[in-house]
Amino acid sequence: MNALAKDARSEGRLSLNPDLLPAVLAHPLHPTPLLVSSGATSSRCAGNGLWTLDLKRHYRELRYHEASSLVTIGTGLTMAELLEGLRSHQRALPIGLSGVPGSGFLLTGGMGPLSRLQGLAMDHIQRIEGVWGNGVAFNVHRHDVIGDERAARYWRALLGAAPFLAVVTGLDLRTRPIKPLAVLQERITVDALPNWIRSAEQWPPSASLQWSWGDHVEVYAVECVPDGGTPDLLPALAGEAAEICADQLSLPVFGRLTSDQKPSPFHCEVLGRLGSSWGEQAESVVDRLREQMMRRPHPSCRISAQQLGGATGTVAAASTSFIYRDAVWKPWITAAWTPGDLPGRKHALEWMDSVSHALMALNPGVHLAQLHDHLPCHDQELKDAFGSWLPSLQQLKVELDPDQRLCRL
Numbered sequence: 396m397n398a399l400a401k402d403a404r405s406e407g408r409l410s411l412n413p414d415l416l417p418a419v420l421a422h423p424l425h426p427t428p429l430l431v432s433s434g435a436t437s438s439r440c441a442g443n444g445l446w447t448l449d450l451k452r453h454y455r456e457l458r459y460h461e462a463s464s465l466v467t468i469g470t471g472l473t474m475a476e477l478l479e480g481l482r483s484h485q486r487a488l489p490i491g492l493s494g495v496p497g498s499g500f501l502l503t504g505g506m507g508p509l510s511r512l513q514g515l516a517m518d519h520i521q522r523i524e525g526v527w528g529n530g531v532a533f534n535v536h537r538h539d540v541i542g543d544e545r546a547a548r549y550w551r552a553l554l555g556a557a558p559f560l561a562v563v564t565g566l567d568l569r570t571r572p573i574k575p576l577a578v579l580q581e582r583i584t585v586d587a588l589p590n591w592i593r594s595a596e597q598w599p600p601s602a603s604l605q606w607s608w609g610d611h612v613e614v615y616a617v618e619c620v621p622d623g624g625t626p627d628l629l630p631a632l633a634g635e636a637a638e639i640c641a642d643q644l645s646l647p648v649f650g651r652l653t654s655d656q657k658p659s660p661f662h663c664e665v666l667g668r669l670g671s672s673w674g675e676q677a678e679s680v681v682d683r684l685r686e687q688m689m690r691r692p693h694p695s696c697r698i699s700a701q702q703l704g705g706a707t708g709t710v711a712a713a714s715t716s717f718i719y720r721d722a723v724w725k726p727w728i729t730a731a732w733t734p735g736d737l738p739g740r741k742h743a744l745e746w747m748d749s750v751s752h753a754l755m756a757l758n759p760g761v762h763l764a765q766l767h768d769h770l771p772c773h774d775q776e777l778k779d780a781f782g783s784w785l786p787s788l789q790q791l792k793v794e795l796d797p798d799q800r801l802c803r804l
């Protein structure tokens with residue numbers, strides 16, 4: 396569980412079966428917002444004085460349908476549990492850099508090393524079932540919304556903004572054949588980073604670059620091995636240093652080369668931005684980030700990034716709440732402090748804000764994979780995440796969660 400959420404003075408956790416869930420959401424008495432926890436990896440899956448609805452116990456279904464290659468899942472599963480359940484069928488879908496996150500990853504537009512080739516995990520959703528904040532149950536299929544303007548608005552809102560409107564309990568997802576992957580993970584100098592970024596922007600969609608900057612800079616490049624062939628890009632770049640992994644769950648741990656020391660326990664908040672290619676500006680952005688890294692307030696503060704483009708850009712911007720379909724990079728900031736160190740927390744959050752500003756010109760969007768309704772930056776993040784779609788989402792909030800049982804929008 397996220398360390399900050401674990402240490403919160405939560406009112407407690409509710410494990411509600413599908414019969415009780417609508418009644419509890421419609422009930423006016425619990426303090427709001429009611430927090431929701433699936434993989435429990437974000438800081439906001441538990442909070443001081445608030446109840447958490449825990450999906451882990453009752454929403455664990457996993458049924459693969461051979462004929463359609465769809466999988467029906469409960470939203471209490473982690474991405475590792477999902478891929479493990481699909482392994483025996485030789486199927487998968489693009490998850491992120493770890494199997495630990497839960498359905499928050501699917502619903503908030505999570506991306507991973509295969510997203511340039513296969514799209515966002517969210518783009519694989521075919522059906523969504525759950526309960527709106529007002530206690531009314533729903534079950535929407537991708538095909539049902541064609542020609543139905545109202546249903547299409549619900550569908551768009553659920554894909555990327557579900558945590559503000561509903562508790563999602565079940566999903567049908569498209570799957571893909573499992574592919575072996577080549578991975579290159581190595582430490583580089585800061586001076587080499589702009590070249591890596593510029594060169595990755597020319598890579599085919601079968602490859603992606605991730606990097607993370609802590610005490611050291613790590614690059615983590617992944618390339619999908621073509622059917623019956625060999626990957627050409629990474630072996631050409633790295634020779635023997637490129638390792639072949641059987642599937643996404645076999646990839647090495649991202650970020651392990653950024654420090655020589657085991658980190659001591661810390662609390663953190665994470666903010667992800669979205670934006671276009673860095674191209675010729677890569678040097679100047681990296682220089683700005685170097686200044687920020689020189690004054691990071693805690694050794695676990697980091698700046699990282701993952702690459703988008705390719706398939707993530709082929710979906711119409713107005714068809715989901717993930718509006719930055721032209722994004723090429725998602726840089727994210729980890730603002731860390733020692734548990735209980737309130738001045739340290741303040742400095743870390745100020746640093747996160749300052750790095751976010753340094754990135755903003757090239758990365759105007761926000762990837763709302765972590766909710767920050769407990770922080771002053773929440774309103775600006777909503778604007779940066781949803782742009783001109785935000786007023787429509789706010790209208791839907793009035794209709795579907797009028798008493799703001801779920802996170803403020």
Ligand SMILES: Cc1cc2nc3c(=O)[nH]c(=O)nc-3n(C[C@H](O)[C@H](O)[C@H](O)COP(=O)(O)OP(=O)(O)OC[C@H]3O[C@@H](n4cnc5c(N)ncnc54)[C@H](O)[C@@H]3O)c2cc1C
Pocket residue numbers: 430431432433434435436437438439440450470490491492493495496497498499500502503504505506507557558561562563564764765766
């Ligand atoms: C180790 C690690 C690696 C990661 N790698 C990546 C990556 O490669 N790419 C990427 O994009 N992100 C990545 N993330 C971020 C992560 O995907 C998001 O923070 C995601 O929202 C976490 O979902 P969760 O279910 O694990 O967390 P939770 O804390 O349980 O939930 C996160 C948020 O989603 C909401 N939510 C969760 N489930 C539901 C539901 N069923 N219905 C309604 N609301 C719900 C919750 O209200 C909560 O606010 C990573 C995070 C970690 C910890």
